[in-house]
Amino acid sequence: MAMRSYPLSRVYGLIEPGPVVLLSTSHKGRINTMPVSWHTMMEFEPLLVGCVVSGNDFSFKALKATGQCVLSIPTVELATQVTGCGNTHGDQVDKFQTFGLTPMKAEFVGAPLIAECYANLECRVFDKRFMNRYNFFVLEVVKAWLDPACKKPQTLHHQGNGVFMLAGGTIKLPSRMQ
Template sequence: MSHRVAVELSKAYRLLNHGPTVLVSSAYDGAVNVMAAAWSMPLDFSPPKVAVVIDRNTWTRRLVEGSGEFALNVPSRELAQQTLAVGSRSGREVNKFDEYGITAFSAEKIGAPLINGCLGWLECRVIPEPHIQERYDLFLAEVIAAWADPAAFVEGHWSFDEGSPRSIHYIAGGNFFETGEAFDVKK
């Protein structure tokens, strides 16, 4: 039997919660916002779909519900400070772009901005699922455009060459790690 220790159920999510942290950007009715989200994941290949948790109390939630779209931006270590900051304040209180020096550029297919300095960008259109949105704060979306920094993502794969920028992963309490060293397993 493997050695093991009990994990508090309130902390159990941390056993799985080390996918890349994303910045969710949104826009609606003249307002823009960005928030950090550690809980996002791909759902399907064709058409590509994603899921992300957007709490009902966030300003982003209002903008996403109003517009029916959002962008997932994959930050690197260079944006870790801003990532933590935008996850700690509400867009109702402050313009996060101005407050934290975040710059953005226009998406091609949606109104939400794309965040400069990220490694990847997914433009997403919400697939309406009112029950799961209301009950679980879970939003499903189709990815309608995707972009990547060629220094980080080459020929459909993350680059693990030395010096390549890496995605960051939030593990609570202000702690992040970068994606580590790649290794192959031979069949």
């Protein structure tokens, strides 16, 4: 097999960590959401998720100020809304209204759930040590919601430059995890 050099600027698409999520915040009476695909599971108990939010994003300031957000997991049916949210700025556009997303009251955080997403995770900032240096937030999931009507969700996986892979097929292999 022959190997060839690959541009470092495109490596992201090779190792994307999981489905695109919509990170929602609420700050000073304004709700916002933005797509995030740089995230990772970190721990099971407490349930920790790490994610990178650019310091230039409207959501960064809200998440840093409030310490709360919701990670909503959209399916392929919301692909247009997800890319629309990613191509606009929250300080200029009401993304919920513009893209027809329905905010729902969360139980433990001030940020809204998104009704059209098949899963919603209420989160609080758990560790701030990497926030200022790397824009990396360690979040604790304090409540999870799932739409039982969504039986086989096809999630979006960002590969860069507007290209998304769809997930949804499964295989079952032996595992020691329960």
